[in-house]
Amino acid sequence: MPELTANDVAPVEGAQVPPSEPRSGDEVIAMTGIQHTYLAGNGEEIPAVGDATLRVGAGEFVSIIGPSGCGKSTLLKIIAGLVHPSAGDIRVQGHSPADVAPEYGLVFQAPNLLPWRNVAANVGLPLEINGVGRRDRERRVEELLELVGLQGFGRKSPRELSGGMQQRVAIARALTTDPPLLLMDEPFGALDAMTREQMNIELQAVNAELGTAVVMVTHSIDEAVFLSDRVVVMSARPSRVAADLPIDLPRPRGQETFGSAELGRHANQVRAVMNQAGGH
Ligand SMILES: Nc1ncnc2c1ncn2[C@@H]1O[C@H](COP(=O)(O)OP(=O)(O)OP(=O)(O)O)[C@@H](O)[C@H]1O
Numbered sequence: 001m002p003e004l005t006a007n008d009v010a011p012v013e014g015a016q017v018p019p020s021e022p023r024s025g026d027e028v029i030a031m032t033g034i035q036h037t038y039l040a041g042n043g044e045e046i047p048a049v050g051d052a053t054l055r056v057g058a059g060e061f062v063s064i065i066g067p068s069g070c071g072k073s074t075l076l077k078i079i080a081g082l083v084h085p086s087a088g089d090i091r092v093q094g095h096s097p098a099d100v101a102p103e104y105g106l107v108f109q110a111p112n113l114l115p116w117r118n119v120a121a122n123v124g125l126p127l128e129i130n131g132v133g134r135r136d137r138e139r140r141v142e143e144l145l146e147l148v149g150l151q152g153f154g155r156k157s158p159r160e161l162s163g164g165m166q167q168r169v170a171i172a173r174a175l176t177t178d179p180p181l182l183l184m185d186e187p188f189g190a191l192d193a194m195t196r197e198q199m200n201i202e203l204q205a206v207n208a209e210l211g212t213a214v215v216m217v218t219h220s221i222d223e224a225v226f227l228s229d230r231v232v233v234m235s236a237r238p239s240r241v242a243a244d245l246p247i248d249l250p251r252p253r254g255q256e257t258f259g260s261a262e263l264g265r266h267a268n269q270v271r272a273v274m275n276q277a278g279g280h
Helices: 072-079 097-103 119-123 125-129 134-147 163-175 193-210 221-227 261-277
Strands: 027-039 045-057 061-065 087-092 105-107 181-185 213-217 230-234 239-246
Touching: 027 072, 027 213, 045 072, 045 213, 061 072, 061 221, 072 087, 072 181, 072 213, 087 097, 105 163, 119 125, 119 134, 119 163, 125 134, 134 163, 134 193, 163 193, 193 221, 213 221, 221 261, 230 261, 239 261
Parallel strands: 045 239, 061 213, 061 230, 105 181, 181 213
Antiparallel strands: 027 045, 027 087, 230 239
């Protein structure tokens, strides 16, 4: 199959092709021509990211979606300063990612809570590491537990919580230091469909209240559309940005947004681009 170019996906109504533009204020992420090739143990070169140009503005919610193995997590790791790209330029708040990475919140598919600490001590850990005093720490933890709907659960052990509740703890922990940027890799992938929708509704409320920019990798088209200001569709490996689709659903978005004709229209648009760009 001939390689797709950005123009190949242009016929999809509303599709934007790179270079992408943030829809809001200051630029938090500026990524230009990022490429990454892994060197496997047997010496084989694995070109993961072929060409990614992406801008994310302050407070924006951007989802990255694309076929399995196309390099979505790699892209997130590059933003997080965990992987140094083979080529291209990336600035996060004007700095090299590794220099500002400790300021971000990170949430992965597994909540990664410390089982010997209670919920409050898990959420407060980043503050403890930063030397914040006990009283301030307790106040902040209390606020965050309320924000994620876990007021009164501070003294519980993580193992007493459901999967969705544990992931709420992980989100609260990621927000303790008021990060300008939250990076999420399939945060709700392990949850059942109903819990996942509920978590989506809560996350969009948190994002609206705190104004934190979010970049989220997901496999769910509905989740991407529901949460995002823009959905970035990656092509198959070595991936490039196939489309950068603005999602103009009004906010706040709630339960009624799921299953709405408007969400369905956007989801179909994302699906069409994904089909052209190499499947799901
Ligand atoms: N550390 C590594 N060493 C070698 N190859 C790697 C490494 N990490 C990832 N890869 C390869 O790079 C490609 C992209 O991986 P990545 O995890 O970024 O994709 P993804 O789009 O997030 O995948 P998925 O949707 O399945 O989670 C895959 O082919 C993967 O096997």
